[in-house]
Amino acid sequence: MTNIFTPLTLKNGTTIKNRFVKAALSETLGNKQYQPTDELIALYQKWAQGGTGLLITGNVMVDLNARGEFGNIVVDRNQDLTLLKKWSQAATANDTKIFMQLNHPGKQSPKTISKYPVAPSAVPMSGSNAFAFNSPRALEHSEIKQIINKFIEAAAIAKETGFSGVEIHAAHGYLLNQFLSPHDNRRNDEYGGSLENRMRILTEIYTGIRQKVGSEFPIALKINSSDFRPDGFSEKDSLTVIQKMDQLGIDLIEISGGNYENPKMQGIGKGAFFIDYAKKIKQTISTPIIVTGGFNTANGMEKAINNNETDFIGLARPLVMIPDLPNQLKWGNFTSVRLHHLTTGSKKLDKKVGSLIGLSFYQQQMLRIAENKKIQNTTNAWGALLFSLKHQGISALMPQRDKE
Numbered sequence: 001m002t003n004i005f006t007p008l009t010l011k012n013g014t015t016i017k018n019r020f021v022k023a024a025l026s027e028t029l030g031n032k033q034y035q036p037t038d039e040l041i042a043l044y045q046k047w048a049q050g051g052t053g054l055l056i057t058g059n060v061m062v063d064l065n066a067r068g069e070f071g072n073i074v075v076d077r078n079q080d081l082t083l084l085k086k087w088s089q090a091a092t093a094n095d096t097k098i099f100m101q102l103n104h105p106g107k108q109s110p111k112t113i114s115k116y117p118v119a120p121s122a123v124p125m126s127g128s129n130a131f132a133f134n135s136p137r138a139l140e141h142s143e144i145k146q147i148i149n150k151f152i153e154a155a156a157i158a159k160e161t162g163f164s165g166v167e168i169h170a171a172h173g174y175l176l177n178q179f180l181s182p183h184d185n186r187r188n189d190e191y192g193g194s195l196e197n198r199m200r201i202l203t204e205i206y207t208g209i210r211q212k213v214g215s216e217f218p219i220a221l222k223i224n225s226s227d228f229r230p231d232g233f234s235e236k237d238s239l240t241v242i243q244k245m246d247q248l249g250i251d252l253i254e255i256s257g258g259n260y261e262n263p264k265m266q267g268i269g270k271g272a273f274f275i276d277y278a279k280k281i282k283q284t285i286s287t288p289i290i291v292t293g294g295f296n297t298a299n300g301m302e303k304a305i306n307n308n309e310t311d312f313i314g315l316a317r318p319l320v321m322i323p324d325l326p327n328q329l330k331w332g333n334f335t336s337v338r339l340h341h342l343t344t345g346s347k348k349l350d351k352k353v354g355s356l357i358g359l360s361f362y363q364q365q366m367l368r369i370a371e372n373k374k375i376q377n378t379t380n381a382w383g384a385l386l387f388s389l390k391h392q393g394i395s396a397l398m399p400q401r402d403k404e
């Protein structure tokens with residue numbers, strides 16, 4: 001019988017040694033040249049030793065001029081590739097696989113980084129954090145082609161530098177999600193309008209990458225089950241895109257949901273958020289799936305695999321709190337992990353910077369893992385806030401995503 005430690009071989013022949021996947025976490029551990037630091041490499045060494053079968057990197061940007069956050073890694077042909085090789089080497093120890101997550105932020109790039117952000121259409125960000133983003137301009141048709149090429153080139157670099165695969169990030173309100181969403185995409189050329197047109201950038205990126213890297217290099221996709229807004233990318237749309245990508249030959253599909261305006265992907269203590277949706281799509285496709293978001297007990301993870309509700313368990317925050325969670329579970333030492341609501345002690349202030357703290361706290365802990373320091377089990381948000389201020393200066397207090 002299949003269990004959480006049963007290996008799984010993807011369509012292209014790559015075997016993942018067990019069913020644990022570290023979901024992408026933007027580590028913000030890039031240096032000033034947007035290259036991996038020693039700390040980033042050390043962090044992946046720890047995760048590889050911790051027993052997870054597949055590590056997905058935090059989002060790596062495909063364009064030097066379009067970054068989403070302080071500390072992003074960017075892949076670019078003109079840069080020295082040595083550090084990327086070191087990163088993949090550290091992460092593939094212990095028979096672990098590492099996929100590079102490829103992303104372009106589109107308009108979800110804050111003022112502190114982008115003076116002139118681009119998007120499918122000139123639709124500004126909405127919501128309480130909109131003040132932190134400049135209004136985007138619509139991409140020219142030729143610029144869309146250039147972005148597609150950047151994704152393809154980035155995947156080729158990932159392969160050359162020893163990564164085991166790539167994941168295309170089409171979730172959480174970034175550029176490809178913006179194209180998929182009728183709210184954000186009001187184009188009337190071949191990249192907008194019908195769902196077939198709205199997904200064209202994604203299918204062209206996928207087929208372009210496939211052509212470049214061949215059939216043996218895994219390509220995964222992270223996609224929302226829905227944007228959870230009435231005029232956004234719906235569950236029905238999501239199902240259609242997933243089925244199309246399945247037909248085209250994608251190797252792995254990760255299900256998440258929401259965006260930073262409506263961050264359904266980051267609840268606390270509500271169980272696996274997207275499992276019902278996953279069960280539904282599993283019946284209609286042959287591609288293995290990862291469900292990410294909300295897993296926090298050994299029982300819940302094991303049940304989801306044993307009952308064939310998902311093929312892989314995606315874990316983000318739990319693998320920060322317990323980097324060797326799979327090993328701990330194997331040895332019978334893991335039953336559950338608790339994620340805390342962090343607070344400054346002031347409800348008013350929490351409302352303003354609450355979810356920013358959520359991100360900063362995990363970024364702070366990732367650096368601590370790299371530095372061999374103990375994870376802090378705390379509900380006090382001040383440490384995380386001061387950490388961000390120290391590393392990013394005052395701009396840390398400006399939201400970097402739609403809703404933080």
Ligand SMILES: Cc1cc2nc3c(=O)[nH]c(=O)nc-3n(C[C@H](O)[C@H](O)[C@H](O)COP(=O)(O)O)c2cc1C
Pocket residue numbers: 023024025026027057058059101169171172222256265266292293294295314315316317318358359360362363
């Ligand atoms: C600090 C932080 C950074 C994140 N960065 C990314 C990212 O770069 N790419 C991505 O697809 N998701 C990112 N996520 C979302 C996670 O991959 C995941 O979908 C979410 O945290 C829910 O999973 P969990 O309940 O296991 O934490 C991030 C989440 C956190 C907390």
